């Protein structure tokens with residue numbers, strides 16, 4: 001791999017010459033804002049949770065064991081102090097400059113919007129939207145969940161459920177369709193904080209017919225054969241230097 005400085009110069013050239021950038025982001029974008037990937041730390045949970053994160057964050061578990069679901073969810077998935085990092089901020093800037101079409105993210109933390117991004121396609125939903133399962137009333141933000149002593153409930157008595165795609169639930173078809181359309185229109189695809197080779201990035205990248213693929217990811221970098229440019233540095237650093 002070329003030296004960081006040389007790759008950065010190439011990345012700057014690509015960004016300068018692109019008009020329709022699409023960014024696809026995974027958990028690594030959020031970890032640099034202090035939000036750990038709940039899936040990658042099974043070992044830690046064994047001490048205080050009887051089930052794996054994948055079991056707890058599933059649709060059937062939510063309805064069967066709502067109280068335990070929320071104990072985990074509040075503890076491991078809501079981060080009140082998290083703030084956008086230089087990657088979020090630079091992506092919002094590229095959109096404002098008319099160079100970026102869309103941010104497609106697997107993250108649920110709202111940090112792209114907090115940085116100022118408008119067209120954010122949230123494949124896995126958002127912890128900032130919640131709905132009563134009985135009357136449909138919407139609750140914005142995470143305080144309604146954090147402030148509830150046990151299971152958060154609506155005034156009507158119904159259980160409030162976050163608008164997050166749980167295991168056993170399909171991705172929202174409209175978001176998936178918009179993501180595919182954005183990738184089809186892109187001249188440059190930047191994949192950050194996830195590998196190009198894992199689901200769903202691997203499938204979505206097949207819709208890309210543009211010029212440049214740039215991957216910024218700390219692991220699994222050797223397998224990214226379609227990528228023109230690879231970074232294994234921190235994503236916040238690379239976007240901060242762009």
Ligand SMILES: [Zn+2]
Pocket residue numbers: 132133134135136137154155156157158
């Ligand atoms: Zn209700």
